[in-house]
Amino acid sequence: MSLRNKIQDAADLSLANTSELRRHLHQYPELSFAEYETQQFIADRLRQLGIAHQEIAGTGLIAEVAGGAGAGAVVALRADIDALPITEVNEAPYASKNPGVMHACGHDVHTASLLGVAEILQSVRQDFRGKVRFLFQPGEEKLPGGATLMIKDGALKNPVPAAIFGQHVHPPLAAGKVGFRPGVYMASTDELYLTIRGKGGHGAMPHNAVDPIVISAHIITAVQQLISRNTDPTLPAVITFGRIESDGGATNVIPNSVSLLGTLRTLDEDWRKELHVRLEKLVTGMAKSMGGEAELRIGHGYPFLKNDEQLTRWAFAEAQQFLGEDNVVELPIRMTGEDFAFYTHHLPACFYRLGVRNEARGITSSVHTDTFDVDEACLRTGPGLMAWLAVQKLNG
Template identity: 35%
Template sequence: MVDLVKTLLREAEQEFSYARELRREFHQYPEIAREEYRTAERIEAELRSFGLATTRVAGTGVYAEIKGNGKDDKTILLRADIDALPVNEERQCPYKSKIPGKMHACGHDAHTAALLTAAKLLSRHRDDFGGTVRLVFQPGEEIGYGARVFVDEGYAEGADRCFGVHTASNVPVGKVVIMPGPNNAGVDWFRISVKGKSAHVSNPEQGVDALFIAAAIVTGAQAITTRRFNPMEPLIIGIGTLHAGSAYNVVAEKAVLEGTVRTMTRKTREAVRAELEQLAKGTAQLYGGSAEIQWKDFTSPLVNDADVSAEVARIAKELFGEKNVITSRTPSLGGDDFAEFILKVPGTYAYIGSANESLPETTVSHHNGYFDIDEQAIVVAVKLYAACAVEFLQGV
């Protein structure tokens, strides 16, 4: 392990209080996707205090660069997502959310604090390495928004590596998951609008029941997953809302369903979309109505580069010990738009264990009003961010 990495590890421990206070501040003032104005201003203030120039991206995202003063010219991109969720925090704690109905229930406050702390350390030691560290504080991960904007506007162009982290409440604190290949599903949002014809329920033959059609689409969608695709392949068509009808005694004229499709490959993703389109329109036509379907591409499947994953796993084993690095587990059907960076730049996404059985709230699932983390996970993330940057740039 290079001497600079040893120094960064020691300083990461020393900066724990700084990182924890940042995380708790972000936790108390959560801002949901595309509303992260206070968060962005706070990030900018910290980066500027390190002597870094900042640029706003996607309205509430922040970009900065740390240029090492050495001779190397390689570039690594480090990303942290910054948005909170429209979830009410139910647990009482000194740093409880001060914004009713909004909460950092997915650990993005910790990711932001960790990358800021890593930036502080790397900025302090810019005379000790060459190359460039690109810092991406990305808004809108929860709605599949921010990553694509950064990529489309060229902030990943020319980078040699990208790296990101996410806390994991199902992994013990101190352990890290770095798995090559598919890690997270691609996610597509859809809305199906069904049009029928209203009538009194005593004369159903005079109407076209949009509610009945919608119900048939819901059940048919499950047949797509179980009968049209290999059951060994991960696939979900999840329908979360169905709104229909205007009165208890009137045949529903309209119905609207919303949900997501979650797949692990581009081929399956395209095939499922075609099947669902055919199901919706065909079912509606069969019963005398019509249906239109809208799609929104939230994020691509997240597939970690095999070579980069091996590099990062080696680094993590040096930092935390081989027994604390997990390189194989079941992929998640949850999406993460860090996938858009990996499509552009070879990279990997690591999961940082944040669960501690002696702190029950840290084992609660993400997106839950009782969610919290063991804050020692932040130090793990800081170490991994900083060490991955330096070891890659120095070609270790």
């Protein structure tokens, strides 16, 4: 029997186990950097599979499966394990039992899938060389990003992996399909915390006040010129303010200050740094010119995510061989962010998308929504493909 068929058969056999693991994880989600029960659950499953593990980065784990066909390189595979502060409204039997917490971004799928990969690779370990390293990473949804802690604690050392792969659920794609994007794929993600201070007063006598709301309105409009008139039109970049609130105010009361929360995203690290400088100058200068003050704090988030061109095109072709050409697509650039990006700046990396959609069953909700769910047929595709990519890379 060919290795491809062995892996596919193992994926088919492990589907029930992997689905059960996913449902358990979905019922008991935990927030970023507090994944204590999740960590224990993963550790227990690895022990059942006879795979030694090491706790790392607080609530993360790493483990390895050594191939029996001889020495070779190391290939790393990563899954994130944290959930989001969202209250689930789905009525599925596996709906979240932890109030206000939900696996609304598919990290339960990622974790269960990687455990499925571990089960598959244990069953075919005599057929590949080298080692496969599993990274179960905490805190993808919260700065500074669990990837930074995994890297700091040595997840990419002793030895340095030849490549790293990660996958992420993708509701626009039907279950059974996957998508790839060579090169720059996802944006950097910085958080903006802006405070505008003025002088409060009566709404009918604005000349006696310094209105921070008016200053904020001008700033919100003006910062868009950093994108439309200062950014190279061929370089994607976004500045969005998603929340604005004052420290008081009423129909006839001008408040003393206004707070704004936003995000800054781009696909170039040099321009990202330049935007930080220009944004600071713009908001402080404009506020001062109108009689107020501005204080900007930038929460430095994840860098842009760059898939290694050669590795990703290779993975695209391997996915076509494993799943069939009709089930593999090329994806457009996204301005969303992912802390897998940190890995991509250290070694050859490929971050791809796993289809989870099933329109006939009404499984169409986007990630980060309270109705998000997946067609669990993806748990046949995800583990099988990731196992195939790992062994093909090692045996190549």
